Amino acid sequence: MHPLVQQLVSRGPVITDGAWGTELQARGLGLGDFPDAWNLTHPDRVGEVARAYVEAGSQVILTNTFGANRLRLGEHAAADRLAEINARGVEISLQAAAGRARVFASIGPTGKLLMSGEVTADELRAAYAEQAQSLAQAHPDGLVVETMSDLEEATLAVTAARQTGLPVVACMVFDSGKDKDRTMMGATPEQAAQALTAAGADVIGANCGQGVAGFVAICRRLHASTDRPVWIKANAGLPTMVDGRPKYSVTPEEFAGYIPELIEAGANFVGGCCGTRPDFIAAITQRLTAARAP
Numbered sequence: 288m289h290p291l292v293q294q295l296v297s298r299g300p301v302i303t304d305g306a307w308g309t310e311l312q313a314r315g316l317g318l319g320d321f322p323d324a325w326n327l328t329h330p331d332r333v334g335e336v337a338r339a340y341v342e343a344g345s346q347v348i349l350t351n352t353f354g355a356n357r358l359r360l361g362e363h364a365a366a367d368r369l370a371e372i373n374a375r376g377v378e379i380s381l382q383a384a385a386g387r388a389r390v391f392a393s394i395g396p397t398g399k400l401l402m403s404g405e406v407t408a409d410e411l412r413a414a415y416a417e418q419a420q421s422l423a424q425a426h427p428d429g430l431v432v433e434t435m436s437d438l439e440e441a442t443l444a445v446t447a448a449r450q451t452g453l454p455v456v457a458c459m460v461f462d463s464g465k466d467k468d469r470t471m472m473g474a475t476p477e478q479a480a481q482a483l484t485a486a487g488a489d490v491i492g493a494n495c496g497q498g499v500a501g502f503v504a505i506c507r508r509l510h511a512s513t514d515r516p517v518w519i520k521a522n523a524g525l526p527t528m529v530d531g532r533p534k535y536s537v538t539p540e541e542f543a544g545y546i547p548e549l550i551e552a553g554a555n556f557v558g559g560c561c562g563t564r565p566d567f568i569a570a571i572t573q574r575l576t577a578a579r580a581p
């Protein structure tokens with residue numbers, strides 16, 4: 288295990304952050320806008336999101352770099368600013384953390400499907416290597432490969448991320464199949480944990496896709512299938528669309544109520560995905576602090 292991961296998990300559950308996209312939207316990002324470009328145009332507002340999570344108790348925060356890979360950036364005519372968008376994303380989070388939290392830089396899916404031949408494995412490898420190196424040059428504490436639906440793509444991303452020497456978290460979305468316990472391509476938590484462990488990920492996890500209740504069993508199965516720490520970031524339930532925007536009905540307290548169960552099921556890193564906000568992280572912090580008190 289990477290020494291930093293060892294150090295983080297040795298003191299008990301580690302609190303990560305919540306969603307970024309919805310927080311940026313609350314600060315004026317339009318629904319069709321490309322969030323990562325805000326690292327260059329609105330760094331102050333991106334920094335506010337990062338700082339809000341640190342102040343709510345996040346011990347690990349991510350970066351606004353989820354979509355900053357060549358395949359996705361190309362769609363926004365921003366591919367020439369890839370290195371800058373990634374580096375600024377890390378710098379903004381590091382500055383907001385100011386030594387109070389660790390910064391793990393986010394790497395999301397390319398949005399292109401290997402299975403349909405839309406992209407080749409070599410193109411994915413090159414895109415992830417380029418993004419991982421751009422992020423690493425700004426010195427984050429780690430990298431997070433997240434919201435992955437295709438285990439093959441995730442494995443390529445993990446392999447590229449590992450070339451930086453930074454600790455690598457790898458997490459998949461499990462929200463398909465009749466029990467909502469498979470990736471879009473049909474992989475089980477056991478298959479994912481084994482493949483990502485074999486690819487060398489330091490932490491294995493699940494994020495996004497469904498509400499927190501569904502994550503308890505998935506967490507238990509991931510934990511049983513790997514010797515690596517487990518990372519869980521659930522959504523705040525399933526959204527309903529109100530005026531063209533997703534609205535989440537789960538409250539911070541309801542969400543935080545599941546955290547002890549997740550920890551019991553083997554989660555070492557806990558936070559939230561879509562629909563979760565700094566007040567969700569504050570509720571988790573409060574609950575874990577209360578649990579630690581004598």
Ligand SMILES: [Zn+2]
Binds near residue numbers: 495496560561
């Ligand atoms: Zn999400």
